Amino acid sequence: MKIRLGFISNSSSSSYIIGIGKIVNLAKLIDWADAHNIREISIARADGKDNIPDITGLANIMTTTHLKRIGSSVWQTVGYRGDHAYVIGAVNSEPKVSTKLDPNKDELYLIVEAGNNEGDTEFYDEATEEMNWDIDPEFFQGLGDQYNILKLLMEPGDILEDVEYRYGAERNG
Numbered sequence: 001m002k003i004r005l006g007f008i009s010n011s012s013s014s015s016y017i018i019g020i021g022k023i024v025n026l027a028k029l030i031d032w033a034d035a036h037n038i039r040e041i042s043i044a045r046a047d048g049k050d051n052i053p054d055i056t057g058l059a060n061i062m063t064t065t066h067l068k069r070i071g072s073s074v075w076q077t078v079g080y081r082g083d084h085a086y087v088i089g090a091v092n093s094e095p096k097v098s099t100k101l102d103p104n105k106d107e108l109y110l111i112v113e114a115g116n117n118e119g120d121t122e123f124y125d126e127a128t129e130e131m132n133w134d135i136d137p138e139f140f141q142g143l144g145d146q147y148n149i150l151k152l153l154m155e156p157g158d159i160l161e162d163v164e165y166r167y168g169a170e171r172n173g
Contacts, residue, residue, distance in 0.1 A: 013120045014172040015135060017146055018089045019112035019153040019165030020099045026108060028159045036148040042111040044078065044085075078111055090115050092171040097164040110160055112153060114146045115172070123169055133169040140167070 023029055023043065033041055077088045080101060089095040090113075101107065125132040137154070140147040153165035 012117060012171070012173050013123045013131065013133065013169060014091055015116045015118060015122075015139060015143075015167070015169040016089045016091055016095075017112055017114040017140065017150050017153075017165065017167040018087045018095060018097050019110070019149075019163065020085055020087045020097055021110050021153065021156060021160035021163035021165075022099060022101070023108040023110055023159070024161050025159050028157075029110070032152065032159060036145070038145045038148060040145065041149075042113070044109045044111050045107065077113060085109055087111060087113060089113075089166065090172065092173070095166045095168070097166055099162040099164055112149055112165065114143075114149070116143060116146075117172065118169075135167070135169050137167065139169075 029041070032038075077090060079086060083100055083102065084098040085101045086096055086098045099109070101109070120131065123131050123133050137147065137150055140150055150165070150167060152159065153163055156163045
């Protein structure tokens, strides 16, 4: 029989970044993505049209979607209700960010839903024998595009406006 001493959990921990912002300059967003070797970005619109602008060179990195009205019976991580678009993080506390929108206007939004599943070991502090989910932006440096996308959310310049974002780490199950 094996006996494990120390931290044991049936749950797991994840770091995450969620964000949303209205794109005010799509050409600059494309240039920014190219300059930072971003492999994928998600762009959404709320006007119900089936077409997203066809930008040469963007199709290989752009995931497109339409913001759907959030209903009370279906759990969605991205959508809109009334005059706000939302992104909800897929961790236990379900952190949420939003931005004001007019669903009748032809506007594009950058959607960020980045989640990782590092497990508890990454966040367990042996000295205190407790979980420590207090992380800073530099935590994401080794996680592909996530660090650069977080920096864009933090300092959107003239690419985005009405940006809201959250990042952190916590239980995901």
